[in-house]
Amino acid sequence: MDYRLGLIPDDKIAEIRDRTDIVSVIGEYVTLKRTGVNHKGLCPFHNEKSPSFNVNAQKQFFHCFGCGKSGDVISFISELEGKSFMETLRELAKRSGVELPEERRSPKDEERARAAESERAKMVRLHDLVAKFYREQLASPAGNAARAYVESRGLDEATCEKFHVGFAPAGWEALSRHLEAKKVPVELAERAGLIRRRENGTHFDTFVNRVVYALTSPMGEVIGFGGRVINADGAKGAETKVDQPKYKNSPETIIFKKGENLFGMHLAKHAIRRTGRALVVEGNFDVMTLHQVGVDYAVAPQGTAMTAEQVKLLKRFSREVVLMLDADPAGRAATMKVVHLFVEAELPCRIAQLRAKDGKKQDPDELARKDLPKLEALIESAQDCVEFYFEQVASTSPPTVPGRVQAIEEVAPLLRTLRDPLARDLYCDKLASLLKVDAALVQRALRAAPAQERKMRDVQPQAAAAVAAEPIRQVAQRRISLTHYSLLAFLAQHPDYWAKVDASSLKDDQVRSLVASAQESRTFDAPWLLNACPAEISDAVAKALGSDEFAGDEDANKTFESIVTSIRFPSDLSSLMQERSAAIERGDRELTEKLNARIIAVRRSSR
Ligand SMILES: [Zn+2]
Numbered sequence: 068m069d070y071r072l073g074l075i076p077d078d079k080i081a082e083i084r085d086r087t088d089i090v091s092v093i094g095e096y097v098t099l100k101r102t103g104v105n106h107k108g109l110c111p112f113h114n115e116k117s118p119s120f121n122v123n124a125q126k127q128f129f130h131c132f133g134c135g136k137s138g139d140v141i142s143f144i145s146e147l148e149g150k151s152f153m154e155t156l157r158e159l160a161k162r163s164g165v166e167l168p169e170e171r172r173s174p175k176d177e178e179r180a181r182a183a184e185s186e187r188a189k190m191v192r193l194h195d196l197v198a199k200f201y202r203e204q205l206a207s208p209a210g211n212a213a214r215a216y217v218e219s220r221g222l223d224e225a226t227c228e229k230f231h232v233g234f235a236p237a238g239w240e241a242l243s244r245h246l247e248a249k250k251v252p253v254e255l256a257e258r259a260g261l262i263r264r265r266e267n268g269t270h271f272d273t274f275v276n277r278v279v280y281a282l283t284s285p286m287g288e289v290i291g292f293g294g295r296v297i298n299a300d301g302a303k304g305a306e307t308k309v310d311q312p313k314y315k316n317s318p319e320t321i322i323f324k325k326g327e328n329l330f331g332m333h334l335a336k337h338a339i340r341r342t343g344r345a346l347v348v349e350g351n352f353d354v355m356t357l358h359q360v361g362v363d364y365a366v367a368p369q370g371t372a373m374t375a376e377q378v379k380l381l382k383r384f385s386r387e388v389v390l391m392l393d394a395d396p397a398g399r400a401a402t403m404k405v406v407h408l409f410v411e412a413e414l415p416c417r418i419a420q421l422r423a424k425d426g427k428k429q430d431p432d433e434l435a436r437k438d439l440p441k442l443e444a445l446i447e448s449a450q451d452c453v454e455f456y457f458e459q460v461a462s463t464s465p466p467t468v469p470g471r472v473q474a475i476e477e478v479a480p481l482l483r484t485l486r487d488p489l490a491r492d493l494y495c496d497k498l499a500s501l502l503k504v505d506a507a508l509v510q511r512a513l514r515a516a517p518a519q520e521r522k523m524r525d526v527q528p529q530a531a532a533a534v535a536a537e538p539i540r541q542v543a544q545r546r547i548s549l550t551h552y553s554l555l556a557f558l559a560q561h562p563d564y565w566a567k568v569d570a571s572s573l574k575d576d577q578v579r580s581l582v583a584s585a586q587e588s589r590t591f592d593a594p595w596l597l598n599a600c601p602a603e604i605s606d607a608v609a610k611a612l613g614s615d616e617f618a619g620d621e622d623a624n625k626t627f628e629s630i631v632t633s634i635r636f637p638s639d640l641s642s643l644m645q646e647r648s649a650a651i652e653r654g655d656r657e658l659t660e661k662l663n664a665r666i667i668a669v670r671r672s673s674r
Contacts, residue, residue, distance in 0.1 A: 075156060075167060080141075081592075083156060086163035089140040090124045096147060096285065097383050098340055104615045111147055111383060112136045116413055123613040126559065126593035130609035135542070135602065137609055139594035148286065151185050190322045193251060193259055194281075194289040200245050201233025201279050201292070210234040212297050213278045220352055221436050226359045229334060231281035235274035235294055243270040260318035261292070274315065280351060282316065282323060282369060285380065287333035291317030293351055293370065316370050326374035329366040329381070330354050336384050338364040343386040346446060347373070349393055353432040360435045362442070373405045378412045388416045389449045391431050395423075399459055403481065406456045410484050417449035453481065453494055461501035471502050475512045482513055542602035547611075550634045551578045555611035557630055558591070560618050564627050565591045572635050577601040581608070636665045643669065 090099060090106050099106035099122060110120035110131040119133035130137035138146070145155040160167045204210050205217070205227070213234035217227060226232070235242065243262045246253070253270060256262045262270045277294030284290050293316045317323055329335075329347075331354040339345045346365040348354060357365035368377055381388055388409065402418075409416035421429045434442045450458075457478065464474040478498060485491040495513065499506040547555075551573065558565055570586060573579035581600050585591055593612040600608045620626050636643055647662040 075153075079160075079165065079167060080156065083159050083163055083165045084127055084139055084141065086165055087140050087159050088124070089127050089129070089143075090122055092140050092159075092162075093122050093129060093143055094340070095336065098385070105613055109383060110134060110136070114379065121609070121613065123593065125615070126612055128593040128597060128609075128612070130597060130605070130613070132606050132609070135544075135605055137594070137597040137605060142594070148284075149185075149187055151188070154185070154188055187322055189255055190259055190320060191288050191290070193255055193261075194291070194322075196249060196251070197242065197246075197259075197261055197292070198231045198233065198281050198289045200242065201235055202228075202231065203233075204236050204241070205232065205234040205278075207234075209236050216278050216295075216297055220356065220432070221359075222352075222355055223359060226355050229358070230331070230355050231283075231289060232355070233279050235272065235277045235279045235292075237276035239271045239275055242272040242274070259320055273317070275311075277315070280355070282328065282330065283333045284322070284328060285332045285336060288322075290328070291320070291323035293317070293330075295352075314370060326368070326371045327376045327380075328369060329377055330369045331358065331366045332380065334358060335364050335366050339366075339381075339384040345381050345385040345388045346391060347381070347388060348391045348431045350430070350432065353430060353435075356432045356435050360439055362435065362439075365431075372401070373408055375408055375412070378408045378414060382412055382414045386415070388414060389419055389446050390416060390452070391419045391421065391446070391449075393421060393428065393430075395428065399456075399463060399477070402456050402459055403477070406452045407481055407484065409452055410481060413486065416452040418452050418455040419445045419449035420455075421445070453485075454497060456481070457494075457498050457501055461498075464502070466503075471504060474502055475504075475509055479513055482509075544606045545603050547575055547578055547604055547607045550630065551575045552607065552611050553616075553630050554578075554634060555608060556614040557617045557620075557623075557626060559593065559612045560615065560620065561623050561627070562591045564623070567627070568631070572631070574634060577604050632661060632665055636662065640666065640669055 093099065093108075094106075096111050097108040097120065099108040100118075101107075104123065104125060106122040106124065107118045108120050108122070109115055109118050110133050112120075112131060113134040113136075115133050120129065120131045122129045128137060128139055129143055136146070141152065141155050141159065144150060144159070145152055148155070150158075157167060159165075205213055217232060222232065243256075246256050246262065253262070257264060257270075261273050263273060264270055274292060274294045277296050279292045279294040281289040282291035282293055293314065295314050296311050316325075319325055330351045335345065335354075335358070342364055344364055346357070346362060348357065348365055348367050351367050351369065354365050354367045357363075366381075368374070390405065406416070421431065421434065423429065431442065434445075460474050460478060464470045475498070482491055482494055482498075485494065491513075492510075495509045496506045499509045502509075554568070554573075555578070558568070565582075565585060568582055568586070570579050570583040573582060577600075581596065581604075584599055585596060588595075590596075596612060597605060597609060617623075617626065636646065643662060643666050647659060647666065650658040650662060
């Protein structure tokens with residue numbers, strides 16, 4: 068990315084970067100832990116199990132030693148959110164209180180700018196507009212029944228505001244007409260799946276006579292809607308003779324992908340990071356109620372079964388997940404799928420199951436409103452997900468030999484997924500005792516049955532895909548010599564010395580070209596250097612730029628001289644002496660003196 072292409076002056080861009088805390092911005096996407104001068108976390112750009120993603124607050128850059136991605140806070144957001152450089156810059160400017168020069172545009176320029184706006188930005192703007200419209204409709208007289216429904220769910224005004232709860236009116240054309248009046252291009256609204264085209268070319272609304280709420284990105288942008296029908300009669304119209312589904316979501320668009328987001332994540336993420344725990348419930352309305360009563364770390368899988376993507380999103384923020392399942396037993400296959408996702412991702416997961424009360428099914432929603440302490444106790448006492456699954460298998464398997472064989476075979480692939488051998492042994496014991504068989508039997512079954520692996524893959528394509536998605540670095544990394552490393556680490560702390568480096572004296576071709584291009588463009592900040600740096604040495608350069616070895620150096624001049632000298636002159640004595648003889652012959656006194664000093668230093672260090 069070249070900043071110099073923008074219309075915004077460089078110093079403004081620098082100001083925005085300086086006033087933005089890169090750790091707190093990236094921390095909204097990735098759970099970061101402090102390690103020395105750096106912050107570390109799981110890379111959001113590739114799939115990984117142990118953190119190799121580093122953020123350096125002082126130098127304002129990030130670098131992943133797993134996949135090699137690096138940059139500053141601006142490139143981080145625009146990459147991850149798929150936003151343009153300008154969009155990201157404006158957003159960060161607003162956040163950091165930096166005033167950007169408002170471009171004065173003629174109507175024609177304005178139109179051109181709009182045309183150039185990314186499809187994504189257009190979509191987000193449209194969803195914003197529609198969310199406002201639905202909110203207004205809920206407050207209007209037409210929204211009476213919807214308001215009554217919302218009240219019956221116990222949701223207060225503040226909660227409705229937070230989750231953009233609104234009303235999609237009956238009549239099939241309310242939104243279509245509103246968008247027309249607002250001059251929204253119909254094609255855009257069609258692509259967003261919010262209106263649909265009839266055969267005769269006119270349009271009708273997707274959400275009709277429903278209480279609607281926003282589906283959002285982890286950043287809080289509205290990217291789709293979900294809606295619950297208010298009463299079946301009102302929703303039936305001329306367009307359809309079939310019954311409307313009780314719940315309905317926006318179709319997939321370029322900004323809304325099923326199974327990639329979690330309902331409520333943008334509101335829950337702060338609490339999840341703070342407590343280290345996420346609560347996953349099944350219903351979106353459950354999430355709203357839970358937040359209202361203070362269980363603000365609750366999210367829902369947005370109407371789908373849990374996916375590997377969603378588990379990955381959870382892992383970015385939490386250390387542990389509690390899954391709250393409905394009273395009706397989910398069934399072995401469904402439980403196995405979800406347990407496998409968490410084991411595969413190595414994200415600890417516990418399961419809390421709501422019990423049916425007097426034959427009546429209980430919702431987290433209801434429990435939260437009626438008996439919060441009981442709900443909290445349920446979360447605290449939730450059971451480890453693997454054990455939960457074992458118990459389910461054991462209790463539903465016939466106590467016969469074939470029944471036990473089948474049970475062990477079913478569980479074996481999951482056990483084999485566990486990377487920790489101790490945990491695997493303990494789980495084997497647990498399973499053996501539940502099935503009333505010898506633990507050695509389970510161990511043996513685990514070593515055999517490789518065919519099960521294949522079966523597991525079939526059942527769990529997403530988990531398999533996640534493993535395959537482990538990154539392959541495009542370019543193999545090489546080391547740079549300690550002296551070159553020291554030079555870069557020194558320069559990172561003492562930027563005034565950049566101009567003093569004699570690039571031609573550097574022995575490492577790639578470091579030399581990096582230093583030369585930095586001098587040429589007079590840019591010495593870490594994100595720029597990492598961007599300009601040859602791919603093979605990006606890890607080494609990132610390490611050097613992020614190091615604080617030379618911070619608070621008393622005599623920077625002396626250090627600089629000694630680093631430069633040690634690069635210029637080899638450290639083996641015989642070649643040093645040869646060079647000294649040549650210097651004496653040439654009568655180069657300055658060089659002779661430097662070589663003398665170097666020879667003394669090398670002799671001393673080799674003693
Ligand atoms: Zn990475």
